[in-house]
Amino acid sequence: MNTRVTDTPPHPLTALGWNPRVAAAFDSVAHGSEHLLVPGRVSAARRGGSVVRVPGDEVPADHSPAVLKDTRTDPTLAPCTGDWVALRRSGDAWLVEAVLERSGTLVRQGIAKDSYDQVLAANVDRVLICEAADQGPNVGRLERFLSLVWAGGAEPVVAVTKAELAGDRLPEVVELVRSVSPGIEVHVVSAHTGQGLDALAERMAPGSTWVLLGTSGAGKSSLVNAVAGQELMDTGAIRGDKRGRHTTTHRQLLVLPRGAVVLDIPGVRRIDVPGEAEGVDRTFADVTELAEQCRFRDCVHETEPGCAVRAAIDEGELDLSRLERWNRLRRESERNRARGDARLRSEQTRVWKARTKEGRERGRLKRGGR
Numbered sequence: 001m002n003t004r005v006t007d008t009p010p011h012p013l014t015a016l017g018w019n020p021r022v023a024a025a026f027d028s029v030a031h032g033s034e035h036l037l038v039p040g041r042v043s044a045a046r047r048g049g050s051v052v053r054v055p056g057d058e059v060p061a062d063h064s065p066a067v068l069k070d071t072r073t074d075p076t077l078a079p080c081t082g083d084w085v086a087l088r089r090s091g092d093a094w095l096v097e098a099v100l101e102r103s104g105t106l107v108r109q110g111i112a113k114d115s116y117d118q119v120l121a122a123n124v125d126r127v128l129i130c131e132a133a134d135q136g137p138n139v140g141r142l143e144r145f146l147s148l149v150w151a152g153g154a155e156p157v158v159a160v161t162k163a164e165l166a167g168d169r170l171p172e173v174v175e176l177v178r179s180v181s182p183g184i185e186v187h188v189v190s191a192h193t194g195q196g197l198d199a200l201a202e203r204m205a206p207g208s209t210w211v212l213l214g215t216s217g218a219g220k221s222s223l224v225n226a227v228a229g230q231e232l233m234d235t236g237a238i239r240g241d242k243r244g245r246h247t248t249t250h251r252q253l254l255v256l257p258r259g260a261v262v263l264d265i266p267g268v269r270r271i272d273v274p275g276e277a278e279g280v281d282r283t284f285a286d287v288t289e290l291a292e293q294c295r296f297r298d299c300v301h302e303t304e305p306g307c308a309v310r311a312a313i314d315e316g317e318l319d320l321s322r323l324e325r326w327n328r329l330r331r332e333s334e335r336n337r338a339r340g341d342a343r344l345r346s347e348q349t350r351v352w353k354a355r356t357k358e359g360r361e362r363g364r365l366k367r368g369g370r
């Protein structure tokens, strides 16, 4: 048998999460371009420019006119943390020429009539939802975060942070968090005492991208730094100089020594439930599973005979308040879906009108009109 093992070195962007899907997306953009393009991953993005990671370096890059034009039409197309982009050199500067197709995004739905969805992070595999042990926990908020994650196509993992601050209440807090996280991994951690950090670091495998989601002050950055520090100490590669420390606190994209990419985005205050019904349904998987066993398909789980949901409540297996929150979030999601649809329709009308106008202009020019 003629088996030849070719030892190809890893792609220089592998450490940043480069994979065949991204490679294909990049190729299709690069082939169609008149410029020489190189791939990079956005660490932090602002209105007109981004900070982009390229092999062995991090560079500031302006957004090209094409990207700015797309952004004006649809703000969700603007580069954001975690995005893969195609860059080109323009004199001394770098330009983001295109944003590559995304997978697994964390999107906050814009609810107001004239507001847009906001992409918080792109190309994410797992979202670590951080809920501080000393402030609740707020189960309603946790359910909203979970709906957002499921709707974006990533997998949620929950971290109860600042564990040591809960004191005797910790078991109760963790129990409450688990009760609203069916089938979801829950980590109990403390950046200050080091509790749970090894177990969490263990889960952050090479090649995967994680983003931390939580309110401001939940302890996201501290956790990232603690996990990174722990890992650095594990591998004995800790750097004592100031630059090493500066890196973990000021960048939003961080590569853990063991290989996972972590996006440390600013805290999120208000979460509107996404219009996709799937987000809410998966969050309440325990309730929806029960609902499937109700005698009537259109059971609203109030007074119907043979209602499996009510039966579970009567037997103390399901909390009445969780059923109420499920109903509330479903209604909200439906409302937001309708609003999103209306916004999309008005957006399409706007684009269509602009096109018609452009067409008329072109026709006029062709006819030699003024």
Ligand SMILES: Nc1nc2c(ncn2[C@@H]2O[C@H](COP(=O)(O)OP(=O)(O)OP(=O)(O)O)[C@@H](O)[C@H]2O)c(=O)[nH]1
Pocket (backbone or CB within 6 Å): 161, 162, 163, 164, 165, 189, 190, 191, 192, 193, 214, 215, 216, 217, 218, 219, 220, 221, 222, 223, 265, 266, 267, 268
């Ligand atoms: N006692 C204790 N305090 C913590 C722990 N983790 C973080 N803190 C403190 O909580 C505060 C907020 O922590 P950050 O890590 O900045 O929170 P954040 O979630 O990144 O906040 P934003 O970046 O504003 O979204 C800081 O004062 C931390 O020192 C912990 O495990 N125990």
Ligand SMILES: [Mg+2]
Pocket (backbone or CB within 6 Å): 220, 221, 222, 264, 265, 266, 267
């Ligand atoms: Mg932070």
Ligand SMILES: [Zn+2]
Pocket (backbone or CB within 6 Å): 291, 294, 295, 299, 300, 301, 302, 304, 306, 307, 308, 309, 310
């Ligand atoms: Zn029912």
